[in-house]
Amino acid sequence: MMNIIFAVFIGGGLGSVLRWLISLRLNTPSSSIAVGTLTANCVGAFIIGLGLAYFNKATHLDPVWKFMLTTGFCGGLTTFSTFSAEVIYLLQAGKIGWALFSILVNVIGSLLMTVLAFAVMNKL
Template sequence: MQLFKAMLLIFLGGGTGSVLRFLISKTLNPVSSHFYLGTFTVNILGCFIIGLISGWVLRSNYMDQTLALLLITGFCGGFTTFSTFSLENLELIRNGELNNFLIYSLVSLLTGIAAVMAGFWINKVIA
């Protein structure tokens, strides 16, 4: 695949994911000052989507490189955000909200892993 085409696919997927992340975060983050619901939602949805796609690849033994660049590298890369998650955790620590930091971190990590597993499981069930 041409480098330009690969970069364009990543750009389109990443831009779409980033804009969607922005809209979800702006809508859901103000819901709670102690739990960043928008960031949590996009990260968990991204985990679920990557689990679905990866499970489908394993089940069908097929992955179009174009689709992988657009959806996995581009969309999921732009949609999910580890850097914002880390910044939000630092903010909780700086504010002395250690319990909220622990809850947010653990719930995000465990739910993210569960979401990837759910994506794989759905592919296994429909196979």
């Protein structure tokens, strides 16, 4: 159990740092939508799709790796809380259209990226 906790801890730390770096690079104060958050969510959704599809086939691997990648790394990389806060800020600023757009592209984009990743892994 401790090895899984440690794996999630390491993966989560790496994913969180990557999300922070993506946000620093892509989010700008003048933008109506947080491109960094969208990128982190969609990339994380793609990676978790690849990982889950791979681990479903590679049953011989230690489950620690699955937890490190999915719960840890992807959990740290993706961010529902930041996304939620950004939508609330848009609503408070009266940017209802941008808030709805952000909701749509984050949710639908993430789902599509996960589906795409499963499709890619099933082709390999």
